[in-house]
Amino acid sequence: MQITQAKFVISNSDYRKCPAPVLPEYAFIGRSNVGKSSLINSLTGHHELAKTSSKPGKTQLINHFLIDSGKGNWYLADLPGYGYARASKSIRRSFPAMIKGYLAERKNLVCTLLLIDSRLELQNTDLEFMRWLAEKGLPFVLVFTKADKLSTSQLLLHLQSYMESLKEYFEEAPQYFVTSSQKGKGMDELREFLAANMGYAITTHS
Ligand code: GTP
Ligand code: MG
Numbered sequence: 548m549q550i551t552q553a554k555f556v557i558s559n560s561d562y563r564k565c566p567a568p569v570l571p572e573y574a575f576i577g578r579s580n581v582g583k584s585s586l587i588n589s590l591t592g593h594h595e596l597a598k599t600s601s602k603p604g605k606t607q608l609i610n611h612f613l614i615d616s617g618k619g620n621w622y623l624a625d626l627p628g629y630g631y632a633r634a635s636k637s638i639r640r641s642f643p644a645m646i647k648g649y650l651a652e653r654k655n656l657v658c659t660l661l662l663i664d665s666r667l668e669l670q671n672t673d674l675e676f677m678r679w680l681a682e683k684g685l686p687f688v689l690v691f692t693k694a695d696k697l698s699t700s701q702l703l704l705h706l707q708s709y710m711e712s713l714k715e716y717f718e719e720a721p722q723y724f725v726t727s728s729q730k731g732k733g734m735d736e737l738r739e740f741l742a743a744n745m746g747y748a749i750t751t752h753s
Contacts, residue, residue, distance in 0.1 A: 548742035552615035553591040553623075558608040562648050565624075566611050568655035571745045572622040575690075576646065577662030578672060579628030582692035582728055586662060587612070587625055589728035590737060597625055609649055618742050622655070629672060650685055657744055659687040660737075665694045665702060665725065669712045678716065689723040690737065695730050 559565050575583050584597035591614060610625040626646055650659060659680060663673060680687045691709075694702055702725070710720055724740070726733030 548738040549617045550591050550593075550614055550738065551617055552613075553593040553596055554613055555596065556611040556613050556622075558610050560608055560645060562609065562645070562652055565609060565649070565653070566613075566622065568653060570613075570620050570622050570655060571657045572624055572653065572655045573657055573741055574624040574626055574650065574653070574659045575662065576626040576659060576676075577628065577690075577692075578664070578670065581628065581662045581664050583625060583628065583662055585728035586690065586692060586726060587623065589726075589731060590734050591623070609645070616738075616742065619745065621741070621745055624649075624653075624656075629676070647679070650680070651683060657686070659685060660690050661687050662690045662692050663709075665691040665705065666696055669709055674713075674716065677713075677721070681717065687721060688740070689721050690733075691723060691725045693727060693729075694725050694732055695727040 556566055557564075575587060577583055587597040588594045591612070596612060597610065607627045609627070612623040612625070614621050614623050626649070629643070629646065650656065661673065661676065661680075677687065691706065697705065706723075706725065710723070713720055722740075724733050724737050726737065
């Protein structure tokens with residue numbers, strides 16, 4: 548899938564105000580600072596699209612981007628990072644309700660891409676989130692980020708043990724992608740996945 552155009556549409560704190568659910572949509576989510584905005588920029592080839600930051604907690608709204616892929620238009624939703632300890636209490640509290648409301652109600656959502664830092668062991672917040680998605684029957688895949696920060700052998704070992712620890716909680720291991728926004732690693736695979744699943748939009752949710 549070639550992404551020919553990508554543009555910011557709107558930011559919202561309320562899923563009911565998001566763009567009309569008339570196009571297939573993919574949501575990007577993960578712990579704060581996991582590299583969501585960088586991944587979105589690398590994936591779309593538009594390096595100024597999502598604001599990146601070395602300070603965690605930059606993205607605090609549901610940000611919609613309209614993507615023209617040549618295979619049709621779709622929405623990309625950049626969701627707020629969760630687990631950001633330094634965000635104010637009221638912001639932290641509003642994250643789960645806002646995110647869960649969006650994910651549970653968004654009719655055109657094809658799949659959630661849950662971003663995980665390649666260097667980290669399975670974190671409770673991520674596991675809780677995966678379990679919530681699975682309980683709700685919401686499709687998700689894992690996207691390991693910042694793969695360039697590990698050597699190839701470290702990465703392989705780490706991923707093996709990460710996926711092994713998930714076996715305890717899931718009968719079927721989720722599909723996963725290994726990426727580096729800095730090196731462009733895994734972007735072709737991810738774009739192919741998005742293109743291949745676009746057709747499942749809208750009809751997958753009742
Ligand atoms: P919030 O919106 O604040 O939650 O952060 P985010 O998840 O959008 O992360 P962002 O893309 O802003 O990246 C956070 C930091 O990680 C920045 O300093 C990035 O430069 C760095 N980073 C992101 N992706 C990569 C990567 O693939 N490799 C390396 N080495 N660094 C990365
Ligand atoms: Mg961000």
